[in-house]
Amino acid sequence: MLTPTEKIWHNGRFIPWQEAKIHVLSHVVSYGSSVFEGIRCYETPSGPRIFRLREHIRRMEDSSKIYRMPVPFSSQQLREAMIELVRLNGLSSCYIRPIVLRGYGEMGVHSGRNPVEVYIACWEWGKYLGEEALAAGVDVCVSSWNRIAPNTLPALAKAGGNYLNSQLMRMEANLNGYVEAIALDEAGYVSEGSGENIFVVRDGKIFTPPLGASVLPGITRDSILQLAAEAGLPVIETIIPREMLYIADEVFFTGTAAEVSPIRSIDRITVGAGCRGPITERLQKEFFAIIDGKKPDRFGWLTPVGA
Numbered sequence: 001m002l003t004p005t006e007k008i009w010h011n012g013r014f015i016p017w018q019e020a021k022i023h024v025l026s027h028v029v030s031y032g033s034s035v036f037e038g039i040r041c042y043e044t045p046s047g048p049r050i051f052r053l054r055e056h057i058r059r060m061e062d063s064s065k066i067y068r069m070p071v072p073f074s075s076q077q078l079r080e081a082m083i084e085l086v087r088l089n090g091l092s093s094c095y096i097r098p099i100v101l102r103g104y105g106e107m108g109v110h111s112g113r114n115p116v117e118v119y120i121a122c123w124e125w126g127k128y129l130g131e132e133a134l135a136a137g138v139d140v141c142v143s144s145w146n147r148i149a150p151n152t153l154p155a156l157a158k159a160g161g162n163y164l165n166s167q168l169m170r171m172e173a174n175l176n177g178y179v180e181a182i183a184l185d186e187a188g189y190v191s192e193g194s195g196e197n198i199f200v201v202r203d204g205k206i207f208t209p210p211l212g213a214s215v216l217p218g219i220t221r222d223s224i225l226q227l228a229a230e231a232g233l234p235v236i237e238t239i240i241p242r243e244m245l246y247i248a249d250e251v252f253f254t255g256t257a258a259e260v261s262p263i264r265s266i267d268r269i270t271v272g273a274g275c276r277g278p279i280t281e282r283l284q285k286e287f288f289a290i291i292d293g294k295k296p297d298r299f300g301w302l303t304p305v306g307a
């Protein structure tokens with residue numbers, strides 16, 4: 001269960017957690033009209049730091065643009081709101097969830113006259129795929145559900161509605177005893193997890209599906225691409241056939257919530273040696289060294305929250 005914090009930001013004001021309510025007939029409830037972000041704030045020796053805030057705000061603005069749902073606040077206002085929210089709630093590490101939604105007004109699919117509302121909440125959120133996952137790896141399956149198809153729901157938008165597909169994937173996986181599922185895209189190529197991007201390693205080369213494979217343009221994905229490039233590890237963004245998953249040396253998920261999580265089996269087929277592989281470990285260590293403030297923030301990924 002969620003542990004409430006003191007404040008939630010709503011349209012420019014801080015309101016008590018318990019008062020962040022919407023009407024049941026708000027457009028978003030019937031029609032799924034929301035876009036959102038998930039951002040982590042990490043505790044470092046020099047205080048809390050928000051990870052890639054600029055990129056998350058940009059993606060939320062992109063999502064809003066795709067859905068013709070202009071955010072009634074500037075990037076700078078959103079940025080300041082998030083920094084202030086974390087500070088006010090007194091959390092040293094947390095997960096920040098800004099949501100842009102179509103609110104209460106008219107009923108019906110066409111939503112031009114419903115107000116666009118913005119809420120930002122934050123709370124403490126632990127390890128997404130379990131405590132053990134980051135070291136030992138997780139057991140996953142290929143979903144019987146495909147990922148959202150091109151030109152149906154736009155995958156580059158992080159919209160609430162996309163997560164109906166994610167829910168089908170995740171529920172099925174969990175009921176069948178798996179931690180998470182990997183979806184194939186409409187053409188049958190590897191797409192992504194219900195809430196993670198995916199990377200596959202074979203013979204020292206790293207592969208990840210391109211943005212055209214119905215994946216969310218993950219910010220952790222982008223961070224791993226940068227870390228791999230810096231380390232001189234070759235990364236190929238290309239379509240990946242399902243069976244590549246079974247014969248890979250290493251497979252791992254990336255995501256804000258899941259961070260960098262190794263996968264140790266897929267459909268009960270052991271991946272590589274059945275534990276976190278060396279390339280996964282190397283990238284994971286580099287990633288954690290930056291977010292934990294153990295290595296300098298050489299890519300400019302961290303935003304201080306201040307006193």
Ligand code: PPE
Nearest residue numbers: 038194195196197216218219220255256257
């Ligand atoms: N794909 C999907 C479908 C997805 O939801 C996420 C994030 C990613 C890829 C990775 O993107 P990024 O976080 O920018 O690296 N999923 C968020 C939602 C988790 C949730 O259960 O809610 C997250 O990781 O915060």
